[in-house]
Amino acid sequence: xxxxxxxxxxxxxxxxxxxxxxxxxxxxxxxxxxxxxxxxxxxxxxxxxxxxxxxxxxxxxxxxxxxxxxxxxxxxxxxxxxxxxxxxxxxxxxxxxxxxxxxxxxxxxxxxxxxxxxxxxxxxxxxxxxxxxxxxxxxxxxxxxxxxxxxxxxxxxxxxxxxxxxxxxxxxxxxxxxxxxxxxxxxxxxxxxxxxxxxxxxxxxxxxxxxxxxxxxxxxxxxxxxxxxxxxxxxxxxxxxxxxxxxxxxxxxxxxxxxxxxxxxxxxxxxxxxxxxxxxxxxxxxxxxxxxxxxxxxxxxxxxxxxxxxxxxxxxxxxxxxxxxxxxxxxxxxxxxxxxxxxxxxxxxxxxxxxxxxxxxxxxxxxxxxxxxxxxxxxxxxxxxxxxxxxxxxxxxxxxxxxxxxxxxxxxxxxxxxxxxxxxxxxxxxxxxxxxxxxxxxxxxxxxxxxxxxxxxxxxxxxx
Numbered sequence: 495x496x497x498x499x500x501x502x503x504x505x506x507x508x509x510x511x512x513x514x515x516x517x518x519x520x521x522x523x524x525x526x527x528x529x530x531x532x533x534x535x536x537x538x539x540x541x542x543x544x545x546x547x548x549x550x551x552x553x554x555x556x557x558x559x560x561x562x563x564x565x566x567x568x569x570x571x572x573x574x575x576x577x578x579x580x581x582x583x584x585x586x587x588x589x590x591x592x593x594x595x596x597x598x599x600x601x602x603x604x605x606x607x608x609x610x611x612x613x614x615x616x617x618x619x620x621x622x623x624x625x626x627x628x629x630x631x632x633x634x635x636x637x638x639x640x641x642x643x644x645x646x647x648x649x650x651x652x653x654x655x656x657x658x659x660x661x662x663x664x665x666x667x668x669x670x671x672x673x674x675x676x677x678x679x680x681x682x683x684x685x686x687x688x689x690x691x692x693x694x695x696x697x698x699x700x701x702x703x704x705x706x707x708x709x710x711x712x713x714x715x716x717x718x719x720x721x722x723x724x725x726x727x728x729x730x731x732x733x734x735x736x737x738x739x740x741x742x743x744x745x746x747x748x749x750x751x752x753x754x755x756x757x758x759x760x761x762x763x764x765x766x767x768x769x770x771x772x773x774x775x776x777x778x779x780x781x782x783x784x785x786x787x788x789x790x791x792x793x794x795x796x797x798x799x800x801x802x803x804x805x806x807x808x809x810x811x812x813x814x815x816x817x818x819x820x821x822x823x824x825x826x827x828x829x830x831x832x833x834x835x836x837x838x839x840x841x842x843x844x845x846x847x848x849x850x851x852x853x854x855x856x857x858x859x860x861x862x863x864x865x866x867x868x869x870x871x872x873x874x875x876x877x878x879x880x881x882x883x884x885x886x887x888x889x890x891x892x893x894x895x896x897x898x899x900x901x902x903x904x905x906x907x908x909x910x911x912x913x914x915x916x917x918x919x920x921x922x923x924x925x926x927x928x929x930x931x932x933x934x935x936x937x938x939x940x941x942x943x944x945x946x947x948x949x950x951x952x953x954x955x956x957x958x
Contacts, residue, residue, distance in 0.1 A: 497785070498778075498781070498782045498785055498816070499812070499815060499816050499819070501520045501708070501812055501815065502778070502782060502812045502813065502816060503782055503785065503786060504520055504708060504710070504725060504728075505517055505520060505812045506778075506779050506782040506783070506786065507786065508710060508723065508725070508730060511710070511712075511723060511730060512712040512721050512723070514714060515712035515713060515714050515719065515721060516712065516713060516714075516715075516930065517710060517711070517712055518711045518712065518713050518751050518811075518928050518929065518930055519710075519711045519811060519928045520708055520709070520710055520711070520812070521656055521708070521709045521711060521921075521928075522653065522654075522655045522656070522706065522708065522709075522921065523655055523656040523657070523658055523706075523707050523708065523709040523724070524645075524647070524650035524655040524656065524657050524658060524704035524705070524706060524707070525630065525632055525658050525704055525705040525706075525707045525724070525726065525734070526631040526632060526647075526657070526658060526659075526660045526702075526703075526704055527628050527629060527630055527631060527637070527639065527644055527703050527704060527705050528628070528629040528631055528665075528666055528698050528699065528703065529626070529627075529628060529629075529641060529644070529698070529699040529701065529703055530626070530627040530628070530629050530636070530666060530671070530696050530697070530698055530699070531624050531625070531626055531627070531696070531697045531699075532624070532625045532627055532671060532676065532693055532695070532696045532697075533622060533623075533624055533625075533693075533694040533695045533696070533697075534622070534623060534624075534625050534673065534676060534690045534691075534692065534693050534694060535620045535621070535622055535673075535690070535691045535692040535694060536620060536621060536622075536623050536625070536688050536689065536690045536691060537619070537620045537621070537688070537689045537691060538621075538687055538688050538689075542611065542614075542615055543577075544689070545573070545574075545577045546577060546580070546581060546586075547612075547615040548563075548567060549563055549574065549577050549578060549581060549587075550581065550586060550587070550604065550608055550611055550612040550615060551612055551615060551616060552566065552567075553587065553602045553603065553604055553608075553612075554604060554609070554612045554616075558590070558601035558602045558603065559599060559601065559602070560574050560575055560578055560602070561574075578602065581608070584607075585605055585607050585608075586604065586605055586607055586608035586611050587602055587603070587604065587605065587608055588602075588603060588605050589601070589602065589603070590602070590603045620691055622694065625676060625690070626641065627671070627676070627679070628640070628641055628644065628705075629666050629670075629671075629698075630705075631660035631661060631666075632658055632659065632660055632661055632734060632737050632738075632741075633661065633733055633734065633737055634660075634661040634662065634670065635670075635675070636671060636675055636676065636679055637679075638679060638682055638683055639705055639727075643705060643706070644703040644704065644705050645703065645704060645705075645706060646701060646702065646703060646704075647702040647703065647704055648702075650704045650706070652838070653839055653842075653921075654837065654838070654839040654921055655704070655706065656709055656747060656749075656926070657704070658707070658709075658724070658734075658738065658747075659738075659741045659742070659746065659747075661737065661741070665698050666696065666698050668693065668695060668696055671693055671696055672693065673690040673691055673692055673693050674690075676690040676693070677689055677690045705726070707724055707725060707726050707734075708724075708725035709722055709723070709724060709725075710722065710723035710724075710725060710730075711744070711749060711751065711928055713751040717751040717752060717753055720743075720744040720749060720750070720751055721743070721744070722735070722738055722743060722744055722747075722749070723735055724738060747926065748926045749926045749928070750926065750927045750928070751927070751928050751929060752927055752928070752929045753929065754914075754929055754930040754931075754932065755914035755929055755930075755931060755932075756914065757913060757914050757931075757932045757933055757934065758902075758912045758913065758914070758933070758934070760806075760912070760934055760936075764806055764934075764936065764941075767806045768806045768807060768808060768934060769805075769806065769807035769808060770808055771808035771809075771810055771932055774807050774808050774809070774810070775810055778810075778813070804937055804938045805935070805936070805937045805938075806934070806935070806936050806937075806938075807934070807935055808932060808933070808934060808935075809911065809913065809932070809933045809934065809935050810930075810931075810932060811915065811930055811931040811932070814911075814913065814915045814917070814920070814931065814933065815920070817904065817909075817911060817935065818904060818917060821904060821906040821909075822845070822848040822849060822852065823848065824906075824907075825852050825857050825906040825907055826855075826857065826907055827857060827858065827907050828857060828858045828859075828860075828905070828906060828907065828946065829849075829852060829857055829858070829859045829860075829905075829906045830859075830860045830861075830903065830904070830905040830906070830946060830949055830950075831860070831861045831862070831903070831904055831917055831918065832861075832862045832863070832896075832899060832901045832902065832903040832917075832949060832952075832953070833861075833862075833863050833902055833916055833917040833918035833919060834863060834864065834865040834871075834899055834900065834901075834902070834916065834919070835863065835865060835869075835871035835872045835916060835918065835919035836863050836872045836873065836876045836877060836880070836918040836919060837871070837872070837873050837876060837918065837919040837920075837921060838873040838875050838876040839921040840876070840917075840918050840919065840920070840921055841873075841876035841879055841880060841918070846879060846880075846883060849883065850883060850886075850887075853883075853887045853890045853891055856890070857890070858890055859887075859890060859891045859892070860891075860892050860894070860949075860950065860953065861880060861891075861892075861893050861894070861918075862893075862894040862895075862896050862899065862953045862956075863877075863894075863895065863896065863899075863918065864894075864895045864896035864897060864898060864899055864956075864958060865898055865899065865900075866897075866898045871919060872919070876918075877895075880893050881893055892953075894953050894957055894958075895957075895958045896953065896956040896957065896958055897956050897957075897958050898956070899952075899956060901949075901952070902914060902915055902916055902917060902933075903917075903945075903949060904917055905942060905945060905946055905949065907942070908937055908938060908939040908942045909935065909936070909937050909942060910935075910936045910937075910938075910941060910942045910945045910946075911933055911934070911935050911936075912933060912934055913931065913932065913933020913934070914931050914932065914933065915931040915933055
């Protein structure tokens with residue numbers, strides 16, 4: 495059973511999250527956050543509820559009637575009576591013994607255990623502490639994110655993440671964070687023994703930070719209704735979805751969706767044998783359900799037969815990166831890639847390292863790119879990195895700029911994939927125009943050999 499990428503698993507889980515719309519793509523995005531250090535006045539509890547502490551300490555100071563305690567605390571007498579009853583049950587309070595003939599109102603007194611409890615509570619005084627926080631600038635509130643999961647804005651920009659907008663400009667103010675907010679956050683994070691009484695001041699780090707998230711792009715059949723979903727910590731976040739709508743949604747981010755690109759058509763006999771996308775998608779959903787630990791969904795279409803040594807089938811948009819990953823991890827003899835454009839978001843240090851591992855193990859690598867004279871969608875830095883790697887392995891790696899190509903091809907060992915998917919520029923497109931991509935995977939040595947020779951000839955003929 496295959497191992498699915500995080501994006502594929504998200505697609506399985508959330509493809510029906512917008513009824514009537516298709517999930518077009520999943521994009522890396524950056525949620526603006528601020529690292530805050532709040533100087534607070536806090537009190538660490540020793541397991542004694544605050545009402546219990548107040549009642550015991552007041553009784554210790556000779557406030558011995560329930561109605562007087564309620565008056566001093568400004569609380570309903572009923573609440574004080576409930577606390578007194580609980581302290582009787584815990585053997586911290588008792589009634590004083592009246593003297594013979596005494597008609598005065600019975601008084602509350604501490605038991606020996608109650609005196610110890612009150613003394614310990616009195617010693618537990620508020621202290622000033624520095625509380626580290628992460629502030630969600632899209633929701634404009636503190637959030638339960640770990641600082642270690644945030645990255646700098648520069649790192650996000652280098653990775654061509656989409657920058658999500660903040661709710662407002664400017665720094666976080668002292669009044670934007672309350673003691674109750676911090677206490678509630680601590681409770682949510684499992685810290686139940688600290689009560690924040692007062693926020694003295696806040697200090698915001700000058701470093702511009704973001705939280706990596708996923709942005710789901712949905713569209714209707716006409717590609718006119720575009721909706722977005724924000725996935726934070728692996729879950730769709732409804733508050734962020736609403737905030738993004740209020741901040742302009744897809745239009746504000748410059749996101750558009752075009753009709754599906756026309757996939758390359760195979761030869762007639764291969765087209766006839768090709769397992770269609772609907773059947774492949776259903777089969778992958780069933781397999782992914784096991785990886786997610788959920789029940790297998792009821793099949794909507796007959797599942798294709800188990801994969802054989804030879805297979806001819808469709809591949810959907812979310813499977814393409816997995817196939818590229820498989821080629822970089824397992825190619826044994828050859829790896830050929832043709833893509834019109836190359837983006838630095840794909841040609842990362844990890845990509846280059848994995849490609850060099852293939853080369854070091856004797857794999858023959860051919861990469862070709864180029865679309866007419868227009869290199870606007872190609873990053874010079876990415877080209878430079880691949881050129882340097884090719885120069886280090888002149889006998890194993892050819893890197894070629896073509897005159898022009900529409901081909902989008904991946905071929906490794908006995909696997910040939912022809913598609914509308916841009917293998918080396920599917921991340922980081924500044925146009926932010928997305929579409930459903932579909933291709934065909936053919937696993938057959940004879941066919942792969944023939945296609946390999948054909949593409950090598952095409953590269954030689956189109957060499958610029």
